[in-house]
Amino acid sequence: MDLFSAEKKHFNLPNAELLYIENFYNATNAEYYFDILKKTVNWQQDDITLFGKTYKQPRLTSLYANNSKPYSYSNITMQPTIFTSELQQIKSDIEQEVEHQFTSVLLNLYRNGNDSNGWHADNEKALGKNPVIASLSFGETRPFHFKHRHIKDERHKINLNHGSLLLMRGEMQHYWLHQIAKTKKTIGERINLTFRTIL
Numbered sequence: 231m232d233l234f235s236a237e238k239k240h241f242n243l244p245n246a247e248l249l250y251i252e253n254f255y256n257a258t259n260a261e262y263y264f265d266i267l268k269k270t271v272n273w274q275q276d277d278i279t280l281f282g283k284t285y286k287q288p289r290l291t292s293l294y295a296n297n298s299k300p301y302s303y304s305n306i307t308m309q310p311t312i313f314t315s316e317l318q319q320i321k322s323d324i325e326q327e328v329e330h331q332f333t334s335v336l337l338n339l340y341r342n343g344n345d346s347n348g349w350h351a352d353n354e355k356a357l358g359k360n361p362v363i364a365s366l367s368f369g370e371t372r373p374f375h376f377k378h379r380h381i382k383d384e385r386h387k388i389n390l391n392h393g394s395l396l397l398m399r400g401e402m403q404h405y406w407l408h409q410i411a412k413t414k415k416t417i418g419e420r421i422n423l424t425f426r427t428i429l
């Protein structure tokens with residue numbers, strides 16, 4: 231490992247390639263990005279329909295891309311905004327690290343412990359067969375839970391710290407589900423960015 235690169239943790243899991251880089255951005259840069267994204271992103275709260283009932287999504291979201299293709303998941307269709315210069319900078323930092331090009335970023339703002347993201351996989355057709363998904367976190371640390379669809383004992387969590395990068399690759403979206411659970415603890419805001427390639 232070279233002296234200047236952050237520590238990389240590879241997880242040895244069936245049907246998934248998972249890499250966690252705790253200090254992808256140092257505290258100063260992470261602080262800078264948290265503040266600017268909080269202020270400048272076009273945050274919105276969509277409605278989701280589950281079993282015929284409509285709810286407000288339990289977090290704010292936004293989509294940015296280098297194209298104008300809409301992106302749909304969980305009955306929501308989002309229209310992208312063109313990348314801001316900060317998002318473009320973050321995208322190219324990540325692309326250099328993971329050697330993969332992304333077209334889009336879906337951003338999540340979890341306002342407090344009551345905001346969440348239920349069990350799901352990022353397996354929309356538009357993401358292709360084995361999508362590469364790069365997930366960057368700023369602000370409050372929240373645990374990322376993930377479980378195998380068929381192997382009962384394969385259930386884990388990683389605390390996603392301020393400035394960290396989590397990379398999901400391989401067959402992960404076919405075999406695993408992930409979530410950000412609600413918590414009763416009094417906690418602050420967290421911003422998460424998931425970079426994706428939308429075909």
Ligand SMILES: O=C(O)CCC(=O)C(=O)O
Nearest residue numbers: 338347352365410422424
């Ligand atoms: O907030 C996170 O860390 C996860 C976000 C996520 O799973 C998603 O947006 O698909």
Ligand SMILES: [Fe+2]
Nearest residue numbers: 350351352408
């Ligand atoms: Fe996800």
